[in-house]
Amino acid sequence: MIPARLLLAAGCLVFGIGAAAAQTAPAADPHAGHMMAPAGSPMAAPANMAGGKATIGEIRIEGGWTRQPPPGAKVSGGFMTITNTGKVADRLVSFTSPIAAKPEVHEMAVTNGVMTMRALDQGLEIPAGGTVVLKPGSFHLMFIDLTAPPTAGGKVPVTLTFEKAGKVELTLDVAPIGAMGLTK
Numbered sequence: 545m546i547p548a549r550l551l552l553a554a555g556c557l558v559f560g561i562g563a564a565a566a567q568t569a570p571a572a573d574p575h576a577g578h579m580m581a582p583a584g585s586p587m588a589a590p591a592n593m594a595g596g597k598a599t600i601g602e603i604r605i606e607g608g609w610t611r612q613p614p615p616g617a618k619v620s621g622g623f624m625t626i627t628n629t630g631k632v633a634d635r636l637v638s639f640t641s642p643i644a645a646k647p648e649v650h651e652m653a654v655t656n657g658v659m660t661m662r663a664l665d666q667g668l669e670i671p672a673g674g675t676v677v678l679k680p681g682s683f684h685l686m687f688i689d690l691t692a693p694p695t696a697g698g699k700v701p702v703t704l705t706f707e708k709a710g711k712v713e714l715t716l717d718v719a720p721i722g723a724m725g726l727t728k
């Protein structure tokens with residue numbers, strides 16, 4: 545158990561460049577192992593890509609991207625902008641992808657100056673008429689236990705499941721290692 549958790553924590557450092565101190569996970573919750581770099585780490589330049597798009601029911605997705613993980617990393621994040629054009633709130637409850645054995649919808653927050661992340665067990669709410677941005681340092685798809693690590697310039701298919709809108713397939717553009725966003 546411990547080695548696996550340490551591996552995961554090390555892989556998660558991809559979210560912050562130049563991590564100063566990965567802390568030990570205190571709890572039994574595997575997500576407690578996601579200790580991040582201190583906020584304010586230097587950011588890499590955005591990649592020049594448009595990102596994947598998809599629509600299902602009242603849900604519109606654009607700017608879908610992921611990034612190549614550093615060598616040996618077991619995780620990577622997925623990012624996009626999700627808009628709910630309907631009059632009822634929906635939720636992104638889960639997703640699947642051929643590149644990861646364990647996909648989870650995560651949120652990240654700064655606690656005591658350290659970025660930590662956790663799985664959203666109830667999913668991620670997309671408010672009626674609202675837009676939620678999945679981006680580094682915030683909400684994200686978490687590809688855990690990468691079976692085929694994404695390569696810069698490539699594409700990664702994901703299938704998102706929304707509570708009301710249902711399933712939708714989306715293709716994520718793969719940005720270089722350490723990219724913090726896309727430019728259009």
Ligand SMILES: [Cu+2]
Nearest residue numbers: 650661662686
């Ligand atoms: Cu995560």
